[in-house]
Amino acid sequence: MFGYDTGVLASILEFDEWKSYFHHPGSIGVGVIVSILTAGCFVGSLFAGWLADKYSRKRTIMIACVVFSLGAAIQCGSINRAMLIAGRFVSGLGVGVLSMTVPMFQSELAPAEIRGRLVSFQQWSITWGIVVSYWVDYGLHFVQSDVAWRVPIGIQITPAAVLFIAMFFMPYSPRWLVDHGRVDEAHVVLANLRAMGDLNAPDVVTELEEIKESVRIDGVTAVRSYAELFHVPIRRRVALGIAVHALSQLSGINVTLYFAPTIFKQSGLTGKNASLLAQGLSGVVNCLFTIPAILWIDRWGRRKTLMFGSLGCGIAYFVQAVATGATQHKTYDDNGDLNLNLPTGPSYVVIVMIYVFIASFAMSWGPVSWVYPSEIFPMHIRSKANSTSTAANWLFNFVISLVSPILIKRITWGLDLIFAIIMFASIGIVYLFFPETKNRSLEDMEIIFGGSVWAHRDKKRIAEYDASGMLGQVGENKTHNLTLF
Numbered sequence: 001m002f003g004y005d006t007g008v009l010a011s012i013l014e015f016d017e018w019k020s021y022f023h024h025p026g027s028i029g030v031g032v033i034v035s036i037l038t039a040g041c042f043v044g045s046l047f048a049g050w051l052a053d054k055y056s057r058k059r060t061i062m063i064a065c066v067v068f069s070l071g072a073a074i075q076c077g078s079i080n081r082a083m084l085i086a087g088r089f090v091s092g093l094g095v096g097v098l099s100m101t102v103p104m105f106q107s108e109l110a111p112a113e114i115r116g117r118l119v120s121f122q123q124w125s126i127t128w129g130i131v132v133s134y135w136v137d138y139g140l141h142f143v144q145s146d147v148a149w150r151v152p153i154g155i156q157i158t159p160a161a162v163l164f165i166a167m168f169f170m171p172y173s174p175r176w177l178v179d180h181g182r183v184d185e186a187h188v189v190l191a192n193l194r195a196m197g198d199l200n201a202p203d204v205v206t207e208l209e210e211i212k213e214s215v216r217i218d219g220v221t222a223v224r225s226y227a228e229l230f231h232v233p234i235r236r237r238v239a240l241g242i243a244v245h246a247l248s249q250l251s252g253i254n255v256t257l258y259f260a261p262t263i264f265k266q267s268g269l270t271g272k273n274a275s276l277l278a279q280g281l282s283g284v285v286n287c288l289f290t291i292p293a294i295l296w297i298d299r300w301g302r303r304k305t306l307m308f309g310s311l312g313c314g315i316a317y318f319v320q321a322v323a324t325g326a327t328q329h330k331t332y333d334d335n336g337d338l339n340l341n342l343p344t345g346p347s348y349v350v351i352v353m354i355y356v357f358i359a360s361f362a363m364s365w366g367p368v369s370w371v372y373p374s375e376i377f378p379m380h381i382r383s384k385a386n387s388t389s390t391a392a393n394w395l396f397n398f399v400i401s402l403v404s405p406i407l408i409k410r411i412t413w414g415l416d417l418i419f420a421i422i423m424f425a426s427i428g429i430v431y432l433f434f435p436e437t438k439n440r441s442l443e444d445m446e447i448i449f450g451g452s453v454w455a456h457r458d459k460k461r462i463a464e465y466d467a468s469g470m471l472g473q474v475g476e477n478k479t480h481n482l483t484l485f
Helices: 002-012 016-021 027-055 057-076 081-109 112-140 147-155 157-169 174-179 183-194 202-221 226-230 234-250 253-266 272-288 291-300 302-327 344-362 365-376 379-410 413-433 442-448 459-468
Strands: none
Touching (some): 002 081, 002 112, 002 147, 002 272, 016 147, 027 081, 027 379, 057 157, 081 365, 174 183, 174 379, 183 202, 202 379, 226 234, 226 379, 234 253, 234 379, 253 344, 272 344, 291 302, 291 365, 302 365, 302 413, 365 379, 442 459
16 A cells, blocks of 8 residues: 555646646745655554554454545545645554554564565565556556546555455454453464464474573563663664665655656656656566565575665666766746756666666665564563664655655765765665564564674674574574563
8 A cells, every 4th residue: 555655646746737736846845745645654654553452463454454545535635735745644543553453463473484575565565566557657648637647646545445355354363362351362373373273283382482491571561651762671672673774765865756857857858748657667577576575584684784775776766867967958837847868878777777776675675674673672671672763764755755855865975875875875874783583483582682782793603592492493492481571
């Protein structure tokens, strides 16, 4: 739903019918319309932790689907700019709740050895939403009426309805069930998920006992307020959860996704048809290059995936900045739109680098920014901590979406250079501070994060735990001391 909403508006911003209906909003107006969704996401993600703990992950997802559909209906029926903004804010509330709850729900259901791949499907679903919206917009941009933008906006109610209905057939999180005293139900859910319904399977019994022990300890160390998330020793994990989401947004991915037609036009693709077609292809690239991460993220590991992704993104931005800065010749058309008038060669280089950046992000920060926070927190803070880290994602998204239309016009290639510096810096941040979490159970995280904050110096300690058997490997029976937290 978020992917579709992101993509559908990116194209609609260039529709003459939309511009005329809403009286040609300037760069500030466009920034408000685009970013208000993420403001709603920020608010929704803050409430998501409380909802998920009280009403279950399953019911919270269903509630969010209803809220999102209401917002989409308001947008579709908008008669003025205020109504459109209000509808996007309401939709954002739903997306914010979903963006926090869905990865957590997936990680609590998934076995450790494929958890990264399963949670990565959220990012892949987002890219599919973007692809579908791009091509729906492309097919309707020939229509000469407000139908051209109302129909694409209204279509987004469909995936919300599908998810709402599908959730009736999904189980409750076994960890949530144990936390609410419904141990027998949790046992049945685990048996169905892990052993084709065999309640006596060793792995099922072991995992259930680990969850029960974890919940018991959590009852003693429970976090009662969000302020406690920033106390030692919890704050290290919270900081990393916030950092991975913040760096994901500071990569500039949503600048590209929201304003792709504008960027392609500035880069030399003249005509609405050409820029929308190039945007549609960028959506395909985004979707296709998420697949390698889904297949191999649990083999590559989180750290290497992020660092190589940052390198690819940084190089693409740097080349793009040099090609644009060295050859641009700014002019403005009658509507005030900026044209860079790049020569043919540099223009092609910039367009190719946009695709290289999207591919690099899709294989790395796209999926890992959802996987990592969903797996590093213990049960007693998982909802609140995921809520906080996801809120950071939407806060940075809001700020970047608000100012990007202005910066794209005013500093052009300077924005690419800023993003390049951030991406190169993120390589060092990941290397120094982010522990590897691949193939570890959620209960193993207590030991993974029980050592030095300098992740690159803590590998020896983790290896010693592995060798001693205190830190279990995937598929083995594990009985380690959870009180280390």
